[in-house]
Amino acid sequence: MVEQALRMKGLTSAIFSQVDEMRKAELAKGKDVITLSIGSPDMAPAQHIVKALVEAANDIGxxxxxxxxxxxxxxxxxxxxxxxxxxxxxxxxxxxxxxxxxxxxxxxxxxxxxxxxxxxxxxxxxxxxxxxxxxxxxxxxxxxxxxxxxxxxxxxxxxxxxxxxxxxxxxxxxxxxxxxxxxxxxxxxxxxxxxxxxxxxxxxxxxxxxxxxxxxxxxxxxxxxxxxxxxxxxxxxxxxxxxxxxxxxxxxxxxxxxxxxxxxxxxxxxxxxxxxxxxxxxxxxGPQQCVIDTSMKYQIRRDIIVEGLNDIGWNIDRPKASMYIWAPVPTDQSSVKFAADLLYNTGVASIPGVAFGTFGEGYIRFALVQPENRLNEAVRRIKQWIG
CATH class of the missing domain: 3.40.640.10 (Type I PLP-dependent aspartate aminotransferase-like (Major domain))
Incomplete structure (x- = not known):
């Protein structure tokens, strides 16, 4: 029998796991899911970075x-x-x-x-x-x-x-x-x-x-x-x-x-x-233009989500930084229930704010980790559902 150490009892990934299981279930049904939940960058490193990695990896010493x-x-x-x-x-x-x-x-x-x-x-x-x-x-x-x-x-x-x-x-x-x-x-x-x-x-x-x-x-x-x-x-x-x-x-x-x-x-x-x-x-x-380019791509993505959803009366602040949108839940639902409904009705996956703490209730987080065409599609679906 495996007995959990006491220190493990304070650790939980329940809501994150729950959201990902719902996302996977929708994918298994053949649904086209636009994943804006996990904050994993979808862009590639600049070529000079990859080149340095490859050259060093070829050095067997x-x-x-x-x-x-x-x-x-x-x-x-x-x-x-x-x-x-x-x-x-x-x-x-x-x-x-x-x-x-x-x-x-x-x-x-x-x-x-x-x-x-x-x-x-x-x-x-x-x-x-x-x-x-x-x-x-x-x-x-x-x-x-x-x-x-x-x-x-x-x-x-x-x-x-x-x-x-x-x-x-x-x-x-x-x-x-x-x-x-x-x-x-x-x-x-x-x-x-x-x-x-x-x-x-x-x-x-x-x-x-x-x-x-x-x-x-x-x-x-x-x-x-x-x-x-x-x-x-x-x-x-x-x-x-x-x-x-x-x-x-x-x-x-x-x-x-x-x-x-x-x-x-x-x-x-x-x-x-x-x-x-x-x-x-x-x-x-090395050259830092890649950093500027990455930031600009996120800025364009930010504008697609913020401007698109503000068009339907969803009042979302325009952030100055990061790769996230922190959006107030536009209904009287809990953040978990709204995130679930958003996924089921539009195929857009987000993270309920309560996953980040008690004071996150009332919000959801979008991660800007999809290309522009997918974000435009996400906005179109949400407008069709809410608007």
Missing amino acids: KYGYTLSKGVPDFLTAVANWYGQKFGVKLDPEKEVHSLIGSQEGLAHISLCLTNPGDIVLIPDPGYPIYSAGPLMAGAELYYMPLKRENDFLPDLEAIPESVLKKAKIMILNYPNNPLAAVASKDFFTKVIEYAQKYSFIVCHDFAYSDLVFDGYRPESFLSIPGAKDVGIEFNSLSKTYNMAGCRVGYIVGNAKVIELLGRLKSNFDYGIFYPLQKAAIAALT
Whole structure:
């Protein structure tokens, strides 16, 4: 008999699994399903990235362990990229560490910084790993509501001081998944003040740093004075360079935190396959027109969904960044029931907002991971059903 460990009881993928099973059931019936549920990029990496990967993969001497920190050229490429993009000065040796995808780092960081009973401040709605990692570490979760009336930013003043005194980590994510919300320099400055006052570490997930629209430029948390004293930033090549399956990410920022995570990872893994790191170096140091092109494609996709659905009175905000649309449920149904009806009636698969937390109820998330013709078809079907 297999007995589940107690730490597993807080982990669930129920709603995500439920949605995917419904999607598969519709496909099995022969239905043409337009999948806007899973946020997996459908675009390919630029050719110079693929070329670097292939050339390195053909080097039979590069199939050994690389060790978890990352090869020096990769660490330097990350540091230089941050300096050029955001004006953040990083020491490649002490302030950069590779990750097997940014999610891996987010999963493990609580093991480095919390003891059972410590509090981790979690955004709600939020990406599921933000909760899963602390739960596995035995930490307690305090959910920070992200509400539209507060621009989907946590209300720091609403967090009880008793909670702040026990907090060891605050997790933030801007540009945001699933909300497609953004944060200002003023907000990050206030977060740093709180972190300094209450001695917690800020973990900022910056995975959507380059999927930006209409000239918007996001702030790196580390670009704010004092941020490196209290924080770290996670980033990834998955979305920026369409390399999601490669699982190449990194953590930058506070040297002590990075040393702790590096020590943990040295016991957990042997690093990223060398050819993948070579591809990542090519991405970070090579021509950046591919990033601009990717962002523009997402902007066009955003406009198809937002403008098309606003035409029928479905009031959806036009996000400045990310690859998602956070849409209020236009009926009096729950987000799960509406997402199911949307799938059954139109063949358009989405994720109900409650999958991301209690405060996600009342919304659904569309991922902009289909080409323009499919998104136009999705809008046509929805208009026919609702309009």
